Amino acid sequence: MTAVAATGPAGTPGSPPSDLVLEARDLMLRFGGVTSLDGVSLQQRRGEILAVIGPNGAGKTSLFNCFTGAYRPQQGSVTFWRTSRRPAEIVGRSPHAITHLGIARTFQNIRLFPALSALENVQIGTEVRQRYGPFGAILGLPGARRQERAGVSRAFELLDLVGLSHRAHDLASSLPHGEQRRLEIARALGTDPRLLLLDEPAAGTNPAEKRSLEALIRRIAGGGVSILLIEHDMRLVMSIATSVVVLNFGRVIAHGTPAEVQHDPAVVEAYLGVETGGGVEAGGPRTAHGSGVRTADGGVRSADTSGGTDREVR
Amino acid sequence: MITPARLRQLGVCLTLGVVAALVTGPSGDSAHPFRALRQSVIDPRIGVFLGLAVGLWVVLVAATELRPVLGRVTVTARARRPVRATFERRYGNVGLNVVLLAIAIVAPMLVSTAAQQSMVNDIGIYALLALGLNVVVGYAGLLDLGYIAFFAIGAYVAAYFSSSSAMPWHAPFILNPFFVLPIALVLAALAGVILGAPTLRLRGDYLAIVTLGFGEIIQLIANNSDEITNGPRGVFGVPHLSVDLPGIHYQWGIDPLPYYYLLLGIVVLVMIAFGRLERSRIGRAWAAIREDEIAAEATGVPTLRMKLLAFAIGASVSGFAGVLLATKQFFNPQSFSLQSSFLVVAVVIFGGMGSRLGAVTGAVVLQGLAFYLRDKVPPTDRYIYFGAVIIAMMIFRPQGLVPSRRRRREIELAGAGAGASDSLGAAPLGRTVT
Amino acid sequence: MGFADQFWQLTVDGLMVGSLYAVIALGYTLVYGVLQLINFAHSEVFMLGAFGGLFAARGLLPGGSTPSGMISVGLLAAGLAVGAASGAAAAFTLERVAYRPLRRRSAPRLAYLISAIGASLFAVNLAGKEFGRQNVPVPALFTNGTVFHLFGAQVSTQTVVVFGAAVVMLVLLDRLVATTRLGQGIRAVAQDADTAVLMGVNVERVIILTFVIGGLLAGAGGFLYAMTFNASYNMGFVPGVKAFTAAVLGGIGNVRGAMLGGILLGLVESYGGYVFQASYKDVIAFLVLVGILMVRPSGLLGARLGRAA
Ligand SMILES: Nc1ncnc2c1ncn2[C@@H]1O[C@H](COP(=O)(O)OP(=O)(O)OP(=O)(O)O)[C@@H](O)[C@H]1O
């Protein structure tokens, strides 16, 4: 068993190397009267594929939003180790700074740059670590050109990895749904993450796409990127996750290996007994509970955690 | 078929006719504030406008009747069709560019001196200003309504550094205006950063109103500080530009032509520079911010810093233009009125947001028309037309006259529900972004 | 004379101007509430209302002498009514021409701002052409004198009329938003337009009526403003920016916030204009705006329209 309930405090700089990549302690996130995370703690080992499952509205996306800086939890902390000796506190950093640290994500409701080509979408990811500025670009300095070329070739590699090189010059918005999901993964990988957060990558894809997605996730993990995965498709979760955390009503109700979790009574209960062959089969058809304001397309309107801005994150 | 909708359309056309009659009719004065109104509506002249309005209505009705026959594709339909993006071409259409440049070189030789003056003051300077504002509005998707304030900063900085007599307040050492150019550039950019840093954190439309206030205040300060800027009397006698290198001696004078070619050169250089910028990681980051700010942040784009960069680059171009203005001619706070800011906005919108050629074309067409109609339309009335042009463009052709390809796609896709195409936050009425 | 001596006079003046800012600010706040959009052309609605009222007052005023008694009251009422109607008509046209076509196309936000600026540019300069580019005074509708003294400060008839009318409008609007069906619709759209549609609110109707209400207020406010400061084609800009500042100060989208913000800004400006130079008075409002945006962008009362009132 790899996902264990949080114990002692996280390492501070200079502490002995940690085999964790991410540790959340006691996260508390509220929107007005709605509590979407209620003391969530979890740990993820480096190289692990950790799945987060739970019924609709359990707080899975909210958890991702706390890990990526889109939401700021009222309480708790998140530590991320880019390398085993360099822990960094996540809470309080802006999303782009967190991406620079090495956490990248995809969105449950795909958020590509619709009017840019697939290649450009990935390039934006590959270019965030580049250093050349406006002068380099305007004067066409050799360094800038070199980086630009490197960004393009890296983007092509990633398109190739997700099987979209033939689509490089198509508009992102013109791709079919399954390809858009893979393009989002490529864009996230462009930022050179150590930890990749995938929010329901298989949603809305067909069985063939699911199989290739499974292979893709394995390849990414094989390349040394830890993966945190939200997924409703239990078959996919059971086959690729090395461990599973189950959320319900914003709390961790179970954690362990896929097999352990599958037979946990609390989990079965949470899924309202949608039980076939002694285990949890798929995300139950339960609707979102509580009084959260869900927008029509499943996104959630923020109740303003950042003062003055009204943003939507999903 | 006369349906209620058609009748309403007729009503709209007739209203347009009346408005057109008002706009082109006699002017009033403060002693008789309602005389002009009465005259334009009662005069038989209005018959012409109403006739035209009815004609327009007939054409519109005919066009809708014939549409199924002609089989026109609507904008949204086109946007939904999968579009294949091509590589953004590096040098655009080389042939076209050469022809345009040749025209720009030859044109001033064929016109009167008055027209040449206008080609420098109205077209050249505004083309440069529009190119700068285009970075803010077109690339970063923000709105700066106090853009002309940076122009003022540039002009006053030029006066401060390059002449000991133009303003009561001047630098302890006097510089050749050419050396003032980089100083003004930096100072204007700095002013942009100081103004933008606190404001850009907020919702994008606050930026518009804060910059509006800033533009007004800069003008107010220039007007009220007699002992520094000469106040409303203005600044006179900033030396002309001159090159004084071993072997090359040249002084720009009162002849507009040399200024024209200087400006042309600068405009072309700026176009090339901004084209490179647009195709670089910075330009792509701006596009990402316009299309989905949250996704851009999540992909690691430092959105605030990028917006600030656009704002500063825009401001520095404006400051640069200000130096050119100061070394060419007299100016006073009136030269930096709010209306000039709006005019630059109009030029950018008319030409096409995000389009460099559009910015220049906008300046040529709008200012060219203004010059052409200078005897028929009083200068103060021009802004009525500029206002109308802005609204009409937003309604009928938001991508502008010479649209940038990327921007046009964004506007079409935003209309079809994908992406935002500006960085001001969610669209009104809470349309959710997928 | 020192600040202390002038304090009450400055307070009275500040309250009068502030109540007008509040009336205009409501237009910004209401539209912002339902559309999350700053209506940049609102200042021109104000200006056109002033000319409408002026037109009525000039047309109805018999002879050159200053009327008194019921005639004054009637003229005032007529000026206010026509001013309000002109403002409403202007706001209605604005919504139809500059905003609705864009909403149908679900245009990006930037487009609305730009189109509003176009409308504003158009309206200001057309007014300049039609009405001349100098100040146009409103004829005296009553004999202006000192009505009473407040801690030694003179309170003029003019002040009483303007402040009184403004307060009546503020109270009426507050009741309208809080108690009527339309107010309910406005609040529903402000809270969540998508849900409001599902609940059967006619959003288009709410939007247009919101503009009209804002226009009524601004138009009447324009007339009151012109009685004190004259009408002119560009009279809208400065009070417009200040009213916007007031709306932000109170918390944009919040009805009572706009009222509070207007009054506060009027006072701050009145004191500030005395302490600093009068010619820099307009800078004060701007500094307040930038300050509040930096420190507390959600404004003093903060909440949005849906939760306010
Ligand atoms: N910005 C927000 N404002 C208000 N409530 C929110 C917000 N974000 C999340 N919530 C609430 O928090 C709870 C958890 O939502 P979340 O999106 O995290 O669920 P989820 O587990 O991802 O569900 P799903 O499987 O449907 O994606 C929900 O009740 C939701 O309404």
Ligand SMILES: [Mg+2]
């Ligand atoms: Mg979710």
